Amino acid sequence: MGLPTCSPNSFSSRSPAGLSRPSSRADDARLSGAGRFVLGRTEKKAYCGDAKANVNVPRCSSVPGVPWSILLENVEGSPTKNVATAKFKDPAFKSALNPEPASWICEVGSALGSVQTSEGSDALKQWLSRWQQQMQQRNLQAKAILSTTFQLKPARVKGLDAPKQEWCRLSCKAKRAIQQWVAGDIGGRHCLMLLEHDAAIDFFIAPLDHKEMSASDVGSGGALCALSGLPLDAPGSREGGWLYREVFSKTPAMVLEEALQAASAEAECGKAVSADQVNLGLRQLAMKAQADGMRSLLSSQEPNGPRCSDEYMRTQVWLELVRRHLAEAPKGGQSSAFLIHAKPKARPKRTGETASQLWDDGQFLRDLEKPDGELEAEASRMTLQNLRRQNQSMETYMMRVVRQRDYLKHVMTLADECASYFVLGLDGPTATTEEIKKAYRALALKEHPDKAGIKNKERFQEIQEAYAAVLRRSKSDVQPKAGGTELASLPLHKFTKDAVFYAEQAKDAAEEISLLACRSFELCALAAEARGLQKRAALRELMAITRQGSVRLRGCSTNMRVLRVSSCHVAECAGQALEEYGQWAASIMSGVGLQERGEVVKTTGLTCGMTADHLDDMAVNDENMVSMLENPECSIDQASAIRVLSESTARTATVVRCAADKAICIANSVLELGCSLAMLDQERRREKAQKTDVVESAVGESNRSSQSNLHKSESSETGLGLFSPKAGHRGARADGANEGDDREDGEDREESEEDHEDGEEEEEAGSKDGQDGKPKQAKLLVRNLRWLESPVKSPERVTLTVRQGWAQIYSKQNDRIYQTYPGFMSLSCPYVPAGVILPLAGLGFTGLQAWRTYRASDEGRIRQAVKKMLKPYPDPEGRVVPRDVMQTIKGNITAWSRQTKRTTIVTGRYQAGKAVAVNDALRGVRGVLQVSVRDASWEEKMYKELGVGDYGMFKQVLHRVAVKLQKMPDNPTSYPILLLELPRQAPAGESMMATVSNMAKDLATDAVGNVIVSCSSAAFALAFDAGGSARQQDVWVGGFAKDEAKQLAMLNGCGEDDWTKIQPIVEKCDYRAGDVVDVCTMIKSGMPSEDIKAKLERRALDEVVGFKSLTVNGADVGHQMLRELSQSPAGMRKTVNSVRYEPRKIAAEIRNENAHAVLWHPLMERYLFASEMHREAAKTLLGQP
Known part of the structure; x- marks a missing residue:
């Protein structure tokens, strides 16, 4: 112009x-x-x-x-x-x-x-007037977003800080887009486009419903989007999309009105709602959208209404609009409008350190060019916050690459399916049989060699093959099979069903807590009205309101416990999924970081138990306060009672609000994990269906030998690109790619093994550099980056070129462009983004090396020791006869507290079953460390087995185990247990008891944990001294009761007739466990009962003779004690006729001489014969009647 x-x-x-x-x-x-x-x-x-x-x-x-x-x-x-x-x-x-x-x-x-x-x-005046009109319209629009028919009440309670509200999960970029839409700077369609192309939003939207490309997408540019790294066009942005119609086609004021109306309906409130009620109501809607997406993934069916991701996105937009409305409302009309149009603040300059936080294709390629020393120096200068941000950027980068790979895999699958249709000029598999025949006839007449010439033979042959492939596919689609539309018929894994069930349960519990929180705010309003009444009536109303608040607290605590159980079950399902899927799960976008996310869900879920206990305590306190005020003798005046009850109601509302916020956050995490498991199961079933289709196709191809020969003859020709219709070319490329993959996988495995060895050597060397972790982190960063460089460092095989953010790997054998996913797949395509070339397995190796370094540190060793102790105590081998002493030991374990601080000493008669009783009492208990004290170095061996360095680290382990056990209400005790077992064969057992006593004394003094000492010898038990009898409690394991002995005999193969024969014999042995087992063995071997009795009597006589010869410090004490015991059926005290028989010394001699005819009973504090048979043997030896 x-x-x-x-x-x-x-x-x-x-x-x-x-x-x-x-x-x-x-x-x-x-x-x-x-x-x-x-x-x-x-x-x-x-x-x-x-x-x-x-x-x-x-x-x-x-x-x-x-x-x-x-x-x-x-x-x-x-x-x-x-x-x-x-x-x-x-x-x-x-x-x-x-x-x-x-x-x-x-x-x-x-x-x-x-x-x-x-x-x-007057053009200038007209222009100025038009500009003023536009400004007035924007001001009116800003005022409209601040005005609504709903009355938002303040949620803050006087004297209490308002809990921090969590709003939408949109990124800063998405929030700025909504702000521009509200201000009128951009239109609704433009805002929707910005939201749909935000990668941060796509990460938490993708698990709700995974949109697969169709054949029409491939033909209309979907393949180009996938190959260039762009997301697929979402249907919400198209003309008539649900999200556009429901949100962005309206004014922000209308959308805000709808948001408040939906929140009011969800929170079951009227038009006078508080900000907290709106927040909770909209977040409930977001949870429901997540749950709907999880169910649709589980059933592999699209919902009848709008997409779940669209509903979730609408709720997030609603939350952001309400947040802006609440933030701008106090500022009032025109000032807020100018605030919207105010000049934005200058952004801080992007320094080199800030730039290094973003992990993308360019940053990766720049780091590859830097030497190791420079990379290590840069990593050492980075702060902890920046390191965390870079790790998050790397995770985002990895998820983008995995999603890009999934898109490309699906593009290749669709390309293979649609190639033959494209050759015939059809749109895809949706074409009917008549359309296929019509298109084939037209092309065959046009391209026939008789008409088009002999040079057109290849083109005609291509049309023939495409038509044959389309007919085979149309016939196979008629027959039912496991692939394609029959995906829903494949069975689901049990852990996937359980995860979805418990995730739904967690969502219901969070919704119930949210509703209780909304109703608690109504109690605050009722309490405010009651304070305006007369004192007596106000007190009566406030007491009723407080009772309702206690009911709310108890209901909230009940649902908190449900949420705790549900989250733990979903986390266990995630662990089962990892065991089932293995490394395959890490190759799917929904499986990235599955183990870490499961641990986070379990950890946060366990905290619900403590919250539930706190809520129960508050409910009890409120009920006690009301009961005290109802007492006529209460000395509190009415004014003070009204003030206390009002504060209690406000505090209840605030606490329940915080509990609801926590419950929704945990439920969101549980639902996200459930969606990931459902998507993993769907991807697994889809792969199985595809493998079944491949097998069926291979069987069909084997029956067509002529076509197979034709494919072999054409396999050496040049391919026609991504949409090549020649099945022979595709088959040859696929086979070659598979062979290459096998070779490259082998090379990658060798390189990875070498890298692992190098990493271990560097790790050992780095552990000697001191306590500073930055040098280790810097070396780890350099090593990981070089490992990522390894797949592209071979100039003989590939050449890496970068042009305008693209990377292409050219094979020197021909001019084709190959895209390689190390460890995942190999595809052929004309253009490849640089992000796709990143070896995703390198990120897994990075995590492996970081985990090894962490485990070698003190913190890592302590955490591993805590995990080891938290495992349930193993069940005893074989069947066990229940005894009363087992219940006694369990009672002592349950009743142990920081106030008692007493060590449990378990002792008893020789071969009485002490170890079996202790093991059965501890069966299934968590937090038990079992140590065998066999020599003087038992303490060092215990530290080594547990993985700690010294006593200080050991105490830290016990403290952390105690914290974990307090979150496990099903465990019998909330304190760790140290079980020290002293076998009879331990050399110098009496001297080792000094170290055992010191250990028990130190742990009891610090109130760290419960110590149980199981002594096979009474001499060891008597040598224990932790500071007097006040610091220990003795448990005596004696003989069985008659019924218990009969059960033991039955377990050892004796029948009723055998028991009748041996019962009088074992009764004289005081039903000792060892004697019952020996007698059962003898009776089963055919030995007569008289011979069994005679053998046991000779054994008892030998033990009595051995005891008679005992001497202590040269004094003949054995003969004197036998004489006194034979004359006193109740036993003998340790001092008789001014002569003291020291139990510790005598027990040591009994152990050394193996003379177990007499024992010291610590509870009765008397010497007793081991059994009635020993008493009769002593009388016979002494010549007494």
């Missing part, structure tokens, strides 16, 4: 008599933004729409000057302080403008926004 021009000489300087020229390019640009001024001469005007128009322009004339600041001051949207907008209406101001137009400004009549400079023209 031809435009008037003017001579440059006329702009030499600023003339006082003429209009000044723009002083800078910025002024020129700003002026052109307000309205189009055309520079030129004005004596003659020409129509500028004709590009061929010739314009004759005379020289410029001088006019009075007008400062440019006057014309520019209102362009920015608000008048300056010096010159007001009203100046344009001032006659004095108008006189400053010469009616004669400037010589270098000409009027372009047809130009939009052109300035008329004639005397009767």
Whole structure:
């Protein structure tokens, strides 16, 4: 278009008599933004729409000057302080403008926004008025978003801090887009486009419903989007999309009104709602959308209504609008409008450290070019916060690459399916049989060699093959099979069903807690009304309100426990999924970080138990307070009682609100994990279906030998690209790719093994560098980056080139472009994004090396020791006869507390079953560390087995185990247990008991944990001393009861007749476990009962003879004790006739001489015969009747 021009000489300087020229390019640009001024001469005007128009322009004339600041001051949207907008209406101001137009400004009549400079023209005024109208419309729109028919009540309670509210999960970029939409800067469709193409939103939207590309997407550009790294076009942005119709086709004020209405309905409130109730109601809707997406994934069916991701996105937009409404409402009308249009603050400059936080293709390629020393120095200078951000960026990068790989895999599958259809000129598998035949006949007539020439033979053969492939596919689609549309018929894994069930349970529990929180705010309103009554009536109403609050607290605690159980079950399902899927899960986007996410869900879920206990305690306190106030003898005056009850109601509402926020956050995490497991199961079933289709296709191909030979003859020809219709070419490429994959996988495995060995050597060397972790982290960063470089460091195989953010790997054998996924797949495509080339397995190796370094640290060793102790105590081998002493030991374990601090000493008669009783009492208990004290170095061996270095780390382990056990209400104890077993064969057992006593004393003094000492010898038990009898409790394991002995005999193969024979014999042995087992063995071998009795009597006599010969410090004590015991059936005290028989020394001699005829009973504090048979043997030996 031809435009008037003017001579440059006329702009030499600023003339006082003429209009000044723009002083800078910025002024020129700003002026052109307000309205189009055309520079030129004005004596003659020409129509500028004709590009061929010739314009004759005379020289410029001088006019009075007008400062440019006057014309520019209102362009920015608000008048300056010096010159007001009203100046344009001032006659004095108008006189400053010469009616004669400037010589270098000409009027372009047809130009939009052109300035008329004639005397009767008011274009500038019209432009100013239009601009003011636009500003007024924006102000009205800003006021509309602040006004609503709903009355939002304040949620803060006087005297209590309001809990922090969590709103939408949108990124900062998405929030800015919504802000621009609210301000009117962009339209609804533009805002929706920005939201749909935000990668951060796609990460938590993708698990809700996974959109698969169809054949029409491949033909209409979907393949190009996938290959170029762009997301697929979402249906919400298309004309008539649900999300556009429901949200972005309306004004922000209408959307806000709908959001408040939906929140009010969900929270079961009227139009007078609080901000907390709106927040909880909308987050409940978001949870429901997540649950619907999880169910649709489980059933592999699309929902009947809108997509779950669209509903979830609408809820997030609602949350952001309500947040902005609450943030701007106190500022009021016009000021908030100017706040929206205020000039944004300057962003901080992006430094090198900030730039290094973003992990993308460019950053990866830049780091590859840096030497190791520079990379290590940069990593050492990074702060902990920046390291965490970079790790998050790497995770985002990895998820993007995995999603890109999934898209490409699906594109290749669709390309293989649709290639034959494209050759025939059809849209895809949706074509009918008539359309296929019609297209084939038309192409066959056109491309037949008799008509098109002999050179067209290959093209005709290609059409024939495509038609045959389409017919085979159409026939196979008629028959039912496991692939394609029959995906829902494949069985689901049990852990997937359980995960979805418990995730639904967690969602229901969170919704119930949220509703209780909303109702608790209503109690605050009722309490405020009650305070306006008379004191007696107000007190009565407040007491009733407090009772309702306690009911709310108990209901909240019940649902918190349900949420705890549900989250733990979902986390266990995630662990089962990892065991089932193995490394395959890490190759799917929904399986990235599955183990870490499961641990987070379990950890946060366990905290619900503590919250539930706190809520129960508050409910009990409120109930006790009401009961105390109901007592007529209560000394609290009515005014104080009203104040206390009012504060209690407000505190209840705040606590339940915080519990609801926590419950929703945990339920969101549980639902996300459930969606991931459902998507993993869906991907697994889809792969199985595809494998079944491949097998069926291979069987069908084997029956067509002629076509197979044809494919072999064509396998050496050049391929036709991504949509090649020749099955032979595709088969050859697939086979070659598979063989190459096998070879490359082998090479990758060898390289990975070498890298693992190098990593272990560097790890051992790095552990000696001191306690500072930054040098280790820097070396780890360099090693991981070099490992990522390894797949592309072979110049003989590939050459990496970068051009405009793209990377292509060219094979030197031919000019084709190959895209390689190390460890995952190999595809052929014409264009490959750089992000796809990143070896995803390297990120897994990075995590492996980081985990090894962490495990070698003190913190890692402590955590591993805690996990080891938290495992349930194993069940005893074989069947066990229940005994009363087992219940006694269990009772002591349950009753142990920091106040008692007593060590349990388990002792008893030789071969009485002490170890079996202790093991059965501890069966299934968590937090037990079992240690065998066999020599003087038992303590060092215990630390080594547990994985800690010294006693200090051991105490830290016990403290952390105690914290974990407090979150396990099903465990019998909340304190760790150290079980020390002293076998009878331990050398110098009495001297080792000093170290055992010191250990028990230290742990009891610090109240760290419970110590149980199981002594096989009474001498060891008597040698224990932890500070007196007040610090220990003894448990005696004696003989069986008659019924218990009979059960033991039955377990050892004796029948009723055998028991009748042996019962009198074992009764004289006091039903000792060892004697019952020995007698059962003898009776089963056919030995007569008389011989069994005689054998046991001889054994007892031998033990009595051995005891008679005992001497202590040269004194013959054995004979004297036998004489006293044979005359006293109740036993003998340790002091008789001024003679003291020291139990510790005598027990040591009994153990050394193996003379177990007499024992010391610590509870009765008497010496006793081991059994009645030993008493009779002693009387016979002493010649007593």
